[in-house]
Amino acid sequence: MARNPAPRKSSTAPPRKRTAQPGYFHYCNVRPSTPRSFAPGVNADRASAINVLSDKWVNGTELSYYFFDKPGDGENLIMADGSTSFIRWSGATAQKDAVRAGFKAWSDLGIGLRFKEVPTREQAMIRIGFMRGDGSWSYVGRAILDIASDQRTMNFGWDIANDPTTAIHEIGHTLGFEHEHQNPFAGIVWDEEKVYADLAKPPNSWPRQKTFYNIIRKISESRVQGTTWDRDSVMHYPFAAGLIVEPPEYRTQALRPPGMLSARDKAYVKELYPPQKPVAAFPELKLMQSMPLKIAPGQQIDVRIQPTRSRVYEIRTFGIADTVIVLFEDVDGELKYRGGDDDSGEDRNAYLKLRMARGAKYVLRLRLYYADHTGETAVMWW
């Protein structure tokens, strides 16, 4: 059992005056991602199409996850008395099981993404810690690929053994979902000073900037699904009465989402990551033959590639389009990532140059963000 590593005040520190009541709910704080900026030539439609998908995974990706487990996995925290204390990232079995159940809740929907627990950090895309006192958080979507392999991409900062919601919510961020209460279409008007004051109290104890980023800030219209508000979403925080001024019913009553995947959460994740056909059903893309991209923005094509010689090959898209291409090798039925490129917002085409082996089987996945003229774009390997 991990000890509770929450930083404690030393007995010599002056007791902090506590006049305020603690805030009501313990909140996730999502890790900020770098906003995309586009060249002047990128028009609004194109930028918007890119924004919708830029954090999302190519469908069919297997997301590997790992729980930190080594004695050296952790961080030094500076305590109130100036001493430092090493806080471990590892978690007890019940905590890890709650996260495993969170992955299962998503995969039981039959989506095209798969999740696999792996024993080492080097193999993992999602790296999970249980650092008490550090809050619960995740990066959003593909941003986790930019995090160094000895660092966490997700943390659980409180006991989640009997809290299934937090794991489902944090995994939702990793799948590319933002906070639903920040949906600009929600029409929420906050009593902002009250929100800042509430979040400044324990258990969250957030500075204003963190509260702004996770609650007050509205997410760009192009980054949210649809044009309506889903107050039942698992990506929506609960709020005590009085923090929301509009809609007016929340002036006097709390907003409490059920804490489970809502009907729209389920529909949206299946639209974004629909169930996948078996690899054998994918069409084969033959060497030197271009395949026109007859797909709408947001859609994806998957093709098989089977080299007959071992050498370095090139794969490229043609035409004015923003695409992300990812190549996987089929190793005994498991698709291993071999390389990827994303040309969104740039005046070039998605391009890969890599070695492929004779007799090996590959799958190329291509997701279209945006095409200037449908039917005038293609993909080829040679």
Ligand SMILES: [Zn+2]
């Ligand atoms: Zn969150």
